[in-house]
Amino acid sequence: MIRAPSPVGAHPVRDHQAKRYARGRAQGALLQMLCLLLFTGLAFAQAIDPLPFKDHAQEVRFQSLTRELRCLVCQNENLADSNADLARDLRHEVFDLMQQGKSDEQIKQYLVDRYSDFVLYDPPVKASTMLLWFGPFLILLAGAAVVMVTVRRRGRAAVTVTNDKPTEEGDDW
């Protein structure tokens, strides 16, 4: 999945802790513990806030969904990671909606209706977000144009230099 450029900040790196541990030696028991640690890392939000999931698949779905939703209180965190009170409430809300058999899209829409597109880490492509999605490509194009023009001009300047006597330093930069 492509992470959209977030207007507020970077996405928190989760496996940072696991990596730090992983740097050590790789003895059997330790490795095993590491694997365990990796998974507890993923289920961290779960651990601080246990919810009675029907099965593992639902839990996985819940985790991936809440990771795509922004916490509104601490806006650089997603719902899955956030410890904020409101994030917990919203996790419960998402959980309840799941129990009611709502689809991911419906749940997202439910939150968007209340908190606007801001809750989505992936802003939808629409008129107001065109610049956000395609602006970088425009800038890239503009940069390419500048490079092209400069290269051409330099090429021409080089030709004149070889033909004529060396002029005053050309106004290329």
Next chain:
Amino acid sequence: MSRLLPFFGFLLLVVLFGFGIWWNTQHDQREVPSPLINKPAPAFVLPKLDDPAQTVSRDALLGKPYLINVFASWCIACGEEHPVLMTQGKSIGVPVIGYNYKDASEDAKEWLSKHGNPYDMVIVDREGRTAIDFGVYGAPESFLVDGKGVIRYKRIGPLTPEVIEKELKPAIAALSKEAP
């Protein structure tokens, strides 16, 4: 001329940077614009603070505009907003309904008796469930609801004399103009 081009590029960046700084002093980046403006307020039924046996619903409040002010005793910014509501709450022209958000009722009562009660009525949302329908994500927040139950204006953060003068009062004036 083209030798000056990098300088102009630099100048452009400086202007952009300056604009960014200026923009951020004027706007709260953390503010999430509510999608509920000009939409019907969510249906709610909430108990009153002073008498939990009685409930207040959106439909019961239809007919007259009112201001919902989300507050809590644990909320520091609400303490800053409170004196403003005490002095100006009665003069804005619509009833002010306190919305006690995720708060223990005893704490809220104590807070109101200590600092004064600027509200015409206080309703309680202990769990904050209805607040999710309103798109509340912090306190204080204020919603201006018109006689038809439509949210017309939302303030995120404390109401200050300036905000009341420049935003809230014009919004209320617009309401009374359309009313017959």
